[in-house]
Amino acid sequence: xxxxxxxxxxxxxxxxxxxxxxxxxxxxxxxxxxxxxxxxxxxxxxxxxxxxxxxxxxxxxxxxxxxxxxxxxxxxxxxxxxxxxxxxxxxxxxxxxxxxxxxxxxxxxxxxxxxxxxxxxxxxxxxxxxxxxxxxxxxxxxxxxxxxxxxxxxxxxxxxxxxxxxxxxxxxxxxxxxxxxxxxxxxxxxxxxxxxxxxxxxxxxx
Amino acid sequence: xxxxxxxxxxxxxxxxxxxxxxxxxxxxxxxxxxxxxxxxxxxxxxxxxxxxxxxxxxxxxxxxxxxxxxxxxxxxxxxxxxxxxxxxxxxxxxxxxxxxxxxxxxxxxxxxxxxxxxxxxxxxxxxxxxxxxxxxxxxxxxxxxxxxxxxxxxxxxxxxxxxxxxxxxxxxxxxxxxxxxxxxxxxxxxxxxxxxxxxxxxxxxxxxxxxxxxxxxxxxxx
Numbered sequence: 089x090x091x092x093x094x095x096x097x098x099x100x101x102x103x104x105x106x107x108x109x110x111x112x113x114x115x116x117x118x119x120x121x122x123x124x125x126x127x128x129x130x131x132x133x134x135x136x137x138x139x140x141x142x143x144x145x146x147x148x149x150x151x152x153x154x155x156x157x158x159x160x161x162x163x164x165x166x167x168x169x170x171x172x173x174x175x176x177x178x179x180x181x182x183x184x185x186x187x188x189x190x191x192x193x194x195x196x197x198x199x200x201x202x203x204x205x206x207x208x209x210x211x212x213x214x215x216x217x218x219x220x221x222x223x224x225x226x227x228x229x230x231x232x233x234x235x236x237x238x239x240x241x242x243x244x245x246x247x248x249x250x251x252x253x254x255x256x257x258x259x260x261x262x263x264x265x266x267x268x269x270x271x272x273x274x275x276x277x278x279x280x281x282x283x284x285x286x287x288x289x290x291x292x293x294x
Numbered sequence: 295x296x297x298x299x300x301x302x303x304x305x306x307x308x309x310x311x312x313x314x315x316x317x318x319x320x321x322x323x324x325x326x327x328x329x330x331x332x333x334x335x336x337x338x339x340x341x342x343x344x345x346x347x348x349x350x351x352x353x354x355x356x357x358x359x360x361x362x363x364x365x366x367x368x369x370x371x372x373x374x375x376x377x378x379x380x381x382x383x384x385x386x387x388x389x390x391x392x393x394x395x396x397x398x399x400x401x402x403x404x405x406x407x408x409x410x411x412x413x414x415x416x417x418x419x420x421x422x423x424x425x426x427x428x429x430x431x432x433x434x435x436x437x438x439x440x441x442x443x444x445x446x447x448x449x450x451x452x453x454x455x456x457x458x459x460x461x462x463x464x465x466x467x468x469x470x471x472x473x474x475x476x477x478x479x480x481x482x483x484x485x486x487x488x489x490x491x492x493x494x495x496x497x498x499x500x501x502x503x504x505x506x507x508x509x510x511x512x513x514x515x516x
Contacts, residue, residue, distance in 0.1 A: 136494065241400075
């Protein structure tokens with residue numbers, strides 16, 4: 089799952105993940121938009137809590153990730169928000185481990201950043217229908233990219249890659265559909281009732 | 295009145311945050327508080343180690359590979375959990391058994407069965423091997439003159455019981471205690487409402503810290 093526990097991954101993967109996450113965090117903190125902090129906190133809390141609500145899917149059970157939504161709404165600020173939420177999940181719920189925190193952060197934050205880079209610029213001039221589409225794309229992409237990164241982490245750690253990748257994908261593809269629906273709905277809801285929370289809209293108001 | 299408009303918008307934004315928080319709490323209360331973390335419970339039932347693999351919150355984890363290892367990491371058996379998440383392994387000696395359940399998608403849980411838990415099912419020589427590490431130093435201090443074999447007989451003062459009877463008692467007690475241990479393990483693994491509130495509190499606190507930091511910096515420039 090998105091929260092890989094301690095003792096599964098090999099040392100090189102752990103070190104690489106930790107270094108890359110630290111780099112991303114450093115960049116994100118330097119670019120931190122303080123005006124977005126309350127929003128980031130709300131979304132971090134949503135991410136933190138949503139991990140408790142699981143959906144049984146086949147052999148395993150999964151929960152919403154919300155990393156696509158966070159990337160879309162927060163941009164770079166999503167990285168510290170996700171990191172804080174992951175630390176707290178490890179501390180309070182025992183999800184994931186302490187040593188794998190870097191890898192887990194990378195696996196969840198990198199897709200959020202990619203969603204932000206690819207889809208955020210489109211949000212400003214999108215109509216209500218297009219907003220739903222963009223949200224759905226971000227939700228699905230966030231989950232699927234995370235799945236690919238998790239499979240890659242497991243594969244590089246010497247688990248036989250294909251069974252791992254297959255197991256991960258079997259779980260994540262249905263989750264991606266659910267997540268697409270949720271993210272699209274949340275975004276079109278925000279567009280209707282609180283357009284100032286969407287990026288791009290702020291620029292037009294100013 | 296741009297000032298007014300902005301204030302109104304901010305108030306509206308605050309209302310939405312409250313709405314979102316209320317939705318979250320409702321979801322939490324309504325939805326089953328399940329989670330996907332893999333857990334493992336095992337206990338000795340005579341010579342047989344019985345256990346089950348489950349997800350935090352209670353969902354059974356079926357068909358999960360379960361490995362049994364000695365304390366030094368030497369593999370003893372490779373099992374799979376059944377449809378109800380259960381598995382069983384017949385121990386051949388009273389030594390520490392490390393049990394590891396690991397799904398291909400990266401869930402992992404471990405459980406340690408201590409030698410002492412199995413000792414009752416291995417009456418004679420095996421007990422001496424298994425218990426010597428724990429029992430010998432104590433008894434050597436008490437009665438240094440006694441040879442090791444005599445020292446492991448739980449003392450001449452106690453009436454000698456039939457080993458079969460002792461084994462039966464051990465099994466009965468283990469069976470009675472097992473539900474309690476399962477409950478304790480499940481309670482330890484479940485994330486409670488307090489954990490959720492604590493985590494949200496940390497997030498709010500950190501955001502407040504960030505905003506305070508920004509205010510301080512701005513204030514310094516003024």
